[in-house]
Amino acid sequence: MDKPARGENVEWAPVSRLSGDQLKKLGAVGSEYPAPAGEVLFLAGDASYDFFVVLEGAAEIIDRLGQPEERLVAAYGRAEFLGEIGMLTGERSRFTGVMKTPGRLLRVPLQQIQTIVAQDSDLSECILRTFLVRRANLLRRGAGITLIGSRYDERCRVLLHSFSLSRMAVEWLDLEDRPEVEMLLRRLKVSLKDLPVILIPGRPLMRNPQPANIAAEFGEPPRAVDDQEICDLLVVGGGPGGLAAAVYGASEGLTTVLMDADAFGGQAATSSRIENYLGFPAGLPGAELAARGAIQAAKFGVRLHRHARAVAFTSEGGIHTVTCDDGRAFSARDVIIATGANHRRLAVPGIEAWESNGVYYAATVVEATYWRGRPVAVIGGANSAGQAALFLARTSDPVYLVVRGDDLERSMSRYLIDAIAADPKIHVRVRTEVVGISADSEVTGLEVVDRTSRLRSSMAVSAVFVFIGVTPCTDWLDEQLATDPDGFLLTGQDVAGPAGRRMPLPFETGVPGVFCVGDVRSGSVKRVAAAVGEGSAAVRLIFDRRGVDGVAFL
The missing domain is CATH 3.50.50.60 (FAD/NAD(P)-binding domain)
Structure with a gap:
């Protein structure tokens, strides 16, 4: 892509200008200060950065600042704000923010912005909608992350699929049709055996990255905070059902962990527009529903873990443990499985x-x-x-x-x-x-x-x-829970429990305290609204289960 002229606004989105009332609200929690031309507001690779509003002058967002591939992403003027959805979801900054001209800025700490998004409907709608549109435009342009690899390399295809599900903006340089890539690899001193590689501004080069490396880029530790910790509720799967369960669980006071193999939203997040979800007559993009759900979960204190792929399940003494492919392990007294289903592969040779x-x-x-x-x-x-x-x-x-x-x-x-x-x-x-x-x-x-x-x-x-069609994501359970002939998990009265044990509650599997909602459940209605309803209902049943079984909350 040719480098645009400095000062040209190339952001593919309507610019959001804050109203006087909105500026006043932000001013109450932020601080104003004069900023000289060239001042760096945040750097690519920063794990946390503040929210800036331009009061006077102009600011720019630059991709690969100071490198031969430097390009302008966007330019902002009076009453316009910087940032995109990653600053609210824990991602590192992919770009550098810098003052183009002398001016005056309003700086609001990130924690204050998170509080505003959670409590102020007017500012929340303005900021979230703008951030989501900016992310969508970055996806179209492939700005922020560069992936170098071959279309014939399975590892490269896996990364492309993961980035697509995660809604990460990626520029893919395919060795098969981009001959100039070889010169870039020589400059980076990367051999073919190191491929695929990922270039992230402000971060070290990633050679043949593994899931743990990807998770670290979201600011997540390589393991759970404390392997010995037992939470109230573990939700496995971050689609609509899992997100709803996590939100309702945490809002009811349960210490809640939500983990997903890729990114929150599941298959619904890849939908261009969900037309039949109650309350949205014009429909809404699946990515927007997912982002709003994840932010709402964080608001209530849910511990969010992306790129946490479940590979093993154990249950002993009323404690259930899920282990991930990168070694992270999570334990809880109640588990809600919402791992959904994958699209069935097309059986065509080659x-x-x-x-x-x-x-x-x-x-x-x-x-x-x-x-x-x-x-x-x-x-x-x-x-x-x-x-x-x-x-x-x-x-x-x-x-x-x-x-x-x-x-x-x-x-x-x-x-x-x-x-x-x-x-x-x-x-x-x-x-x-x-x-x-x-x-x-x-x-x-x-x-x-x-x-x-x-x-x-x-x-x-x-x-x-x-x-x-779809196949259920249940391989990681190793047949420890009962399924129907197609592999979907049985719950409630469909489970033939052992003699002397109480009948499972609705959405509960044959293991007390392990529930199942959404597409992975046998007999479920494959609709977003149904999954959301099941997720919230399962949380209510956790309280019923503990009352019946005499299990105390932590």
Whole structure:
């Protein structure tokens, strides 16, 4: 990307200017001071930094300050504020803030901003919405983090998938089509065996990073604060159900830990827009719901742990322990499992080589931007496929919706069916099954067969988005909890408990004190609102369980 001229505002978002009343509120908790041109307000890599409002003059956000690749991210003037959502969620700063001209600033400590976001609805809405829009625009531009690796390297594809779920802005330099990358690697003294590598402004180069390294970049310790500590409630999985459980648990006074394998929000966070969630008639982006939920959880004191992938579960003497792949371990008297489900992989020969590089199991702004103006295929006939098709149709043309069934009516909500029918860019192919994929240096098409006539044909597409059902995320439990034939966890009266033991409560598994909510639960309704309701209800049942079993709170 060419370096823009200094002073050019390249932020792809409406600039939010604070009102007089809002400035007065912030002024009551902040301090004003004169700032000379060139003053550095915060550096890339800072783990914590304050909230700045420009009262006079101009400030800039710079990517890779002082490096050959330096570029301007945004410029701000009077009554405009600096920052983005990462400052509220514990991420390090990816950029440097600097005064462009002499001026005057209002500096508000981060702790005060966190209090304002939690208590002042007017300022909270203004700050959160602006921060979320800025993050979305960074995702489109790929600013902040650079990933160098090959599309054929499974480790690189795993990182790309993780960053996509985490909604981290990443610029990917693919060795296969970016010959200039070799010169960069030589300059960095990086050998091919060190790939993939991650470049983060203000931080040491990361060579072939592991989950613990990624977690550290979010300011998290490599292990739990105290391996011997036993909390009241451990929530495993940070989708809508897990977030709701954590918020309600902490708000009711339970010491609560929330852990997730990637980032909070689950599959809902990758949805471009959730249209049928109560109270949002215009819909809301899944990423916004996830960010607001995580901030609300932090408000009530939930201990948040991202990139904490559960690999083992033990239960002994009424204490349940979950161990992560990086060695962290969390123990609690009650556990709510909300690990959700992963999208089922498409069983087509050779497709694995193109996953996260032309074949995707989520449709986020990152993929939509990368395949702008090119033909894509969405495979599946349920709501997730319909939402993806509508989202991709904003940037790609055409969008083929490939459905095995006879129609969409059996598995998709009516509002989505009507919207798809009204979009001229979307072409629905029913009774069609994908049997092959073609590619050279990138995906070029699909081989499909008509399930009625058995005739084969080719479909020219540059990317494929797969939504063909889900499989539960329960492997880490090692069959210690009862499941249905498809692997989803049984709860309540569906569990055949041992003789002499009380019947499990609703949402409770066969192990007392271990509950299950959301998509991972057998018989659950796969909707965001249902998961939120189950998460809050499970917390209420924890109090009932302890009353019945005579278990005291810590």
